[in-house]
Amino acid sequence: MSELRWHPLLGEWVATATHRQDRTFLPPPDFCPLCPTKPGGFPTEIPEQTYDIVVFENRFPSLSPNPPEPAIEGDDFYPVRPSVGECEVVVYTPNHSSTLAQEPVEQIFKLVQVWTDRFRDLSALEFVDYVFIFENKGEAIGVTLSHPHGQIYAYPFVPPRVLRELEQSKKYADETGNCLLCDILTKERDDGRRIVAENDSFAAYIPFFARYPYEVHLSAKRHLLDLTELTPAEQVDLAAILKQVLAAFDKLFNISFPYMMVLHQKPSDGGSYDHYHFHIEFYPPLRTATKLKYLAGSETGAGMFINDTLAEEKAAELRSHIEPVIWAKK
């Protein structure tokens, strides 16, 4: 069963998706549903062998274009609506044992183009107001399949975190006439201490206000609202800086570094969002090689994060692991 229930205290929708309790949980490599099907082998989600990147509809979606009727009838006090939307899985590579950090920058460049294509297609759907591209990586995050992949949720509303960013950005633009993200980027680059990596089109930094020890934000230098506005050169630069940041994450503790990666773009509800600014945020759960940053009482119950570290020190640590990107020869 699947539906959206209104949370009157927070003013936001909660999705119930009871069928997801039965989803595949950390299968052995021979039974990975995200690997290409081998001849005579276990039938996976991907029958084909020859591809660069594959996208398919999630078998266990929280949102779907033709959702079932809600399990329970809502009313004016407790509104309920069908969980209409789209949930896609983006398989980054046929290679089961890889990670996005280990993929060549050319593959990440391809992924940027696929993200762009999916954003464009899903944004055009009449029932979609927001396209959310993300990756949960690592068992520490609760990943159930280790094959390198990300996800896309196409929501029938603008989700609350993004809505709050939009509101803050609008308020700042009304007060100053400037883009908030552009000014944050200027402030970070002028200061320099929290910058992790930079190229012609993008800068990666642990912001002044970081809530997680290694919370990297990756912002476009040019004021743009979504992936479709990137030039080919900017797509290249985005791939390059993603590769640098992801590789540096892995070098921090010499482990395959867990993280949540989220792309924040403008909504696709037809509104005007010139005050917003495309960026990517990483929320890694580790604060040391063996210790997790838990979202405990203050973070979960009050919404106030307590960061045990200084962004300036963590940025310097991460920056020391940044290496140039090597592209394959033509």
Next chain:
Amino acid sequence: MINENTKQGASVGEMHKRREVMEDGRRYIIYYTFGTREPVSTGEVSELKPTTEVRDDV
């Protein structure tokens, strides 16, 4: 910190996509390939169109 190699080697060729109906007859799957390679069909082809041309000179 500025990466001098960024603009090199960015030629991965044209993007191709092909959308098919999955085995369950309900969901879709989209195969993306780049360059001259195109996926070999194993089912019903519902879409095949290059959508993004990647410049060779960047």
